[in-house]
Amino acid sequence: MTMNKEYQICTRCVMDTTDPEISFDEAGVCSHCRHFDEETKEVWFPNEEGAQKLRAILDHIKAEGAGKQYDCIIGLSGGADSSYLGLKASEWGLRPLVVHVDAGWNSELAVANIEAIVKHCHYDLHTHVVDWEDMRALQLSYLRAGVANQDVPQDHVFFASLYHFAIENDIKCILTGGNIATECIFPRAWHGSAMDAINLEAIHKRYGKEKLKSFTTISFFNLYIWYPFLKRMKTIRPLNYMNYSRTEAIAELEYKVGWRSYGHKHGESLFTKFFQNYYLPTRFGYDKRRPHFSSMIVSGQMTREEARAGLAERLYDPTDLDSDIHYFCKKLRISRAEFGDLMAAPIHHYSEFPNWDRRYRFLKILQKWIGNMTGNKLRVYS
Numbered sequence: 001m002t003m004n005k006e007y008q009i010c011t012r013c014v015m016d017t018t019d020p021e022i023s024f025d026e027a028g029v030c031s032h033c034r035h036f037d038e039e040t041k042e043v044w045f046p047n048e049e050g051a052q053k054l055r056a057i058l059d060h061i062k063a064e065g066a067g068k069q070y071d072c073i074i075g076l077s078g079g080a081d082s083s084y085l086g087l088k089a090s091e092w093g094l095r096p097l098v099v100h101v102d103a104g105w106n107s108e109l110a111v112a113n114i115e116a117i118v119k120h121c122h123y124d125l126h127t128h129v130v131d132w133e134d135m136r137a138l139q140l141s142y143l144r145a146g147v148a149n150q151d152v153p154q155d156h157v158f159f160a161s162l163y164h165f166a167i168e169n170d171i172k173c174i175l176t177g178g179n180i181a182t183e184c185i186f187p188r189a190w191h192g193s194a195m196d197a198i199n200l201e202a203i204h205k206r207y208g209k210e211k212l213k214s215f216t217t218i219s220f221f222n223l224y225i226w227y228p229f230l231k232r233m234k235t236i237r238p239l240n241y242m243n244y245s246r247t248e249a250i251a252e253l254e255y256k257v258g259w260r261s262y263g264h265k266h267g268e269s270l271f272t273k274f275f276q277n278y279y280l281p282t283r284f285g286y287d288k289r290r291p292h293f294s295s296m297i298v299s300g301q302m303t304r305e306e307a308r309a310g311l312a313e314r315l316y317d318p319t320d321l322d323s324d325i326h327y328f329c330k331k332l333r334i335s336r337a338e339f340g341d342l343m344a345a346p347i348h349h350y351s352e353f354p355n356w357d358r359r360y361r362f363l364k365i366l367q368k369w370i371g372n373m374t375g376n377k378l379r380v381y382s
């Protein structure tokens with residue numbers, strides 16, 4: 001990898017050299033497209049085969065959960081993917097424990113959308129409200145650290161809480177709205193895993209001013225060994241067993257539930273909106289629409305022309321941006337000058353702080369080795 005690589009954009013998707021690890025073949029097609037063709041396609045079933053597999057999975061979940069209060073757990077963020085999953089789970093006759101983790105940044109529309117789903121499906125909603133002082137302290141640490149993935153505190157507590165709820169209620173099956181159709185392409189070089197509690201704690205130790213009181217984390221051992229192998233918990237992504245289209249899902253949600261669209265992705269969290277549309281592009285030059293649109297191109301939901309037209313649209317309306325920064329400062333209790341300092345703090349790569357990368361690589365080697373020995377392909381969801 002050279003530092004001043006010449007600009008290049010894929011001839012099939014819209015990924016470009018803002019991913020420092022991208023490579024291109026003679027036809028100008030990128031490594032992400034190649035990875036999709038060679039590997040991702042193998043685990044994506046937007047067809048009749050998927051429908052059959054999904055039926056078998058649902059039967060298994062129901063049989064395993066028979067006699068229990070819940071047969072699976074779903075985390076509802078208010079976003080399109082998890083809302084659609086919530087609706088489908090009810091139509092499939094599942095009995096999910098529905099959990100919402102409130103990290104303090106919900107938009108009003110997100111709250112209304114969650115309520116609409118819960119009411120329509122007759123779910124009891126279990127809300128975990130994250131201690132705001134913990135959340136604020138962690139988010140300020142991340143801003144001071146100047147790392148790319150500012151969404152780690154939110155994402156981590158979301159999944160960690162989901163696991164804790166599952167364990168508490170003896171639920172073996174976690175359903176998530178994660179899906180290939182809209183998010184299979186993502187440059188690994190952009191940032192590390194939000195599940196890495198070692199990294200989270202190291203960053204807070206270095207930059208944090210207050211001790212965390214009750215922030216829920218999940219350890220590497222629990223996530224990759226204890227829960228999947230000893231507790232036999234599984235994570236299932238049902239949207240990968242159907243021809244999932246976010247546009248059609250939104251139309252169905254609007255029609256059946258009265259759910260309302262955010263207009264752009266991650267309108268459910270004001271922090272995520274600010275992080276993706278302002279922080280990442282201005283500080284790092286990363287535009288998250290690029291991998292998102294590219295995923296939709298390779299999964300056949302968008303043309304390259306539509307993606308290029310989408311990328312040409314501005315990320316933030318200037319008036320919107322100003323009022324969002326105002327809200328952001330007020331919420332985090334910082335002045336506009338402090339905000340300026342944070343946005344100018346030196347940039348760091350997450351790997352400059354202790355992290356689990358070596359453990360993770362070792363686990364992958366071990367998995368492959370056990371897989372070869374037993375003839376089974378062991379898959380831990382990563």
Ligand SMILES: [Zn+2]
Nearest residue numbers: 010013030033
């Ligand atoms: Zn490509």
